[in-house]
Amino acid sequence: MGSRPELTGSAALFYNSKEAAKYDSSSRMIGIQREITERAIELLRLPEEKAAYILDIGCGSGLSGKVLEEYGHFWVGCDVSRDMLTIANDRIQRSNKKREDTTMKDNDDDDDEDDYPSPGDLMHHDMGTGLPFRDATFDACISISALQWLCYSNAKNQIPKKRLTRFFSSLYRILRRGGRAVLQFYPETAEQAVLIGECATRVGFAGGIVVDYPNSAKAKKHYLVLSFDRTTKHQQNAKGLDGSLGVRVEEIERKKKARPIRKKKGGIKTKEWILKKKETQRKRGKEVRPDSKYTARRRPHKF
Numbered sequence: 373m374g375s376r377p378e379l380t381g382s383a384a385l386f387y388n389s390k391e392a393a394k395y396d397s398s399s400r401m402i403g404i405q406r407e408i409t410e411r412a413i414e415l416l417r418l419p420e421e422k423a424a425y426i427l428d429i430g431c432g433s434g435l436s437g438k439v440l441e442e443y444g445h446f447w448v449g450c451d452v453s454r455d456m457l458t459i460a461n462d463r464i465q466r467s468n469k470k471r472e473d474t475t476m477k478d479n480d481d482d483d484d485e486d487d488y489p490s491p492g493d494l495m496h497h498d499m500g501t502g503l504p505f506r507d508a509t510f511d512a513c514i515s516i517s518a519l520q521w522l523c524y525s526n527a528k529n530q531i532p533k534k535r536l537t538r539f540f541s542s543l544y545r546i547l548r549r550g551g552r553a554v555l556q557f558y559p560e561t562a563e564q565a566v567l568i569g570e571c572a573t574r575v576g577f578a579g580g581i582v583v584d585y586p587n588s589a590k591a592k593k594h595y596l597v598l599s600f601d602r603t604t605k606h607q608q609n610a611k612g613l614d615g616s617l618g619v620r621v622e623e624i625e626r627k628k629k630a631r632p633i634r635k636k637k638g639g640i641k642t643k644e645w646i647l648k649k650k651e652t653q654r655k656r657g658k659e660v661r662p663d664s665k666y667t668a669r670r671r672p673h674k675f
Contacts, residue, residue, distance in 0.1 A: 376560060378520060378521055378523070378524045378560070379524070381526055382452070382521075382526045383430075383452050383453055383518075383521050384452045384453050384454070384498075386453075387432070387453035387455060387456050388453075388455055389455045389458075391455075392432075392433060392453065392455040392456045392458070392459055393459065395432065395433060395456075396432075396433040396435070396459050401435075402435060405432075405435040405436055405439075405516060405517075406435070406439055408436075408516050408517070408556050408593065409435070409436040409439040409440070409514065409516055410439060411556075411584070411593070411595070412436075412514040412516065412554040412556055412595065413439070413440070413443055413514070413554075415552075415554045415582065415595055415597050416512045416514070416552050416554050417552065418445075418511070418512060423444050423445055423446060423491075424445045424446070424511040424512055425445070425446050425447075425448075425509070425510050425511045425512075426440055426445050426446070426447045426448075426510060426511060426512045426513065426514060427447070427448055427449075427450070427503070427505070427509075427510045427512075427513040427514075427546070428440065428447050428448065428449040428450070428513075428514055428515070428516075429449075429450060429499050429503075429513060429514070429515035429518060429519075429555070430450075430451055430452075430499065430515050430516065430517065430518025430519070430521075431449025431450060431451050431456075431457075431460060431494070432451055432453070432456045432460065432516075432518075433456050433459040433460050433463070434449060434459065434460030434461075434463045434464065434492065434494075436449075436514065436516045437449050437460065437492045438463065438467075440491075440492070440514075441467070441491055441492060445491065446491040446492070447491065447492050447493070448492070448493045448494070448495060448510075449492060449493070449494050449495070450494070450495040450496070450497040450499065450503075451494075451496065451497070451518075452496070452497070452498045452499070454496055457494050457496055460494055461494055464492055464494070467492075499518070499522070499539050500521075500522050500530070500535035500536075500538065500539055501535075501538065502538045502539065502541070502542035503539070503542040503543060503545075503546055504542075505542075505546040506546065507545050507546060508545075508546065508547070508548045508549070509546045509548075510546055510547055510548065510551065511547075511548055511551050512547070512551050512552055512553065512554075513543060513547060513551070513552075513553040513554075513555075514553070514554050514555070514556075515553075515554075515555040515556065515557070516556050517556060517557065517558060518555075518557070519555045519556075519557035519568065519596065520557045520558050520559055520560070520564065522535045522536050522539060522568075523536075523559070523560070523564045523567065523568070532567070533567065533571065536567065536568060536571040536572075537571050537574065537575065539571075540571050540572045540574075540575045540577065541575045543598075544575045544576050544577060547600075549600055550600065551599075551600070552597065552598065552599045553577075553596075553597075553598040553599075554595055554596070554597050554598075555595070555596040555598070556593060556594065556595050556596075557594055557596065558594065559594060565581060565594060568596060569581060569596065572596065572598055576600075577598040577599070577600070578598070578599055578600065578601055579596065579597045579598040579599055580597055581594055581595065581596055581597070582594075582595040582597055583595075641668070642668070643667065643668035646667060646668040647663065647667065647668070650663065650667075
């Protein structure tokens with residue numbers, strides 16, 4: 373088994389022109405991306421026959437965006453790799469050209485017919501710095517095989533927990549209320565999945581992690597399904613190797629900060645001990661209140 377790409381450095385450096393071209397031309401990778409994207413769309417539970425405005429985080433070469441277009445949705449993709457975005461932009465330009473040619477052929481006699489640009493757009497951006505969009509911009513959000521990159525640090529100022537919190541805070545802000553996000557990722561350890569889930573719920577999200585094929589080392593897929601609704605359980609259909617449903621859904625809950633247990637200093641002081649202590653203070657010349665019937669008497673309630 374090869375080394376994880378996340379361990380080799382930042383995604384911007386790993387996905388150079390060579391790796392980007394290799395990624396986009398692999399029939400195996402294209403098939404996997406399509407399968408995961410279609411699964412993410414299914415988990416989004418979008419209204420049927422209605423186009424949605426979707427953010428694709430870590431869009432790469434635009435393979436997932438192409439699937440979104442086929443389902444009739446509009447999308448904006450952002451990625452940290454310029455070489456990946458170059459390939460995605462070429463794909464969009466080809467799609468535009470093909471759409472224009474089809475429109476011209478079907479409407480030769482109509483000179484006023486508007487062109488139909490691609491429903492996709494691109495942006496170069498590091499998701500770990502937060503998402504730079506206006507509040508309540510998107511109906512939904514997907515991310516395919518990108519979220520786990522935030523669990524690694526490639527510089528002193530890159531703290532995974534802070535980057536994840538910054539990312540989820542901005543995602544919470546830019547999604548329309550009632551919207552959902554489905555983020556597919558590959559955690560290296562169980563601790564990474566827990567960290568991701570905790571950071572998402574800390575900013576206000578509700579949801580759970582859907583695990584498809586949980587008993588398979590190669591086919592296992594993690595989907596973080598987020599929404600604003602805390603009143604319902606996220607009983608998604610989880611797929612098994614034999615196509616069976618209901619395999620595993622891990623609910624994530626917001627952690628409550630535990631109150632620190634304060635230990636009492638020392639044991640209960642007796643009246644004799646207090647009187648002796650006061651006498652010692654007097655001998656040292658310190659000002660001490662006079663003894664009375666209330667000396668060493670315990671108060672019924674704390675202040």
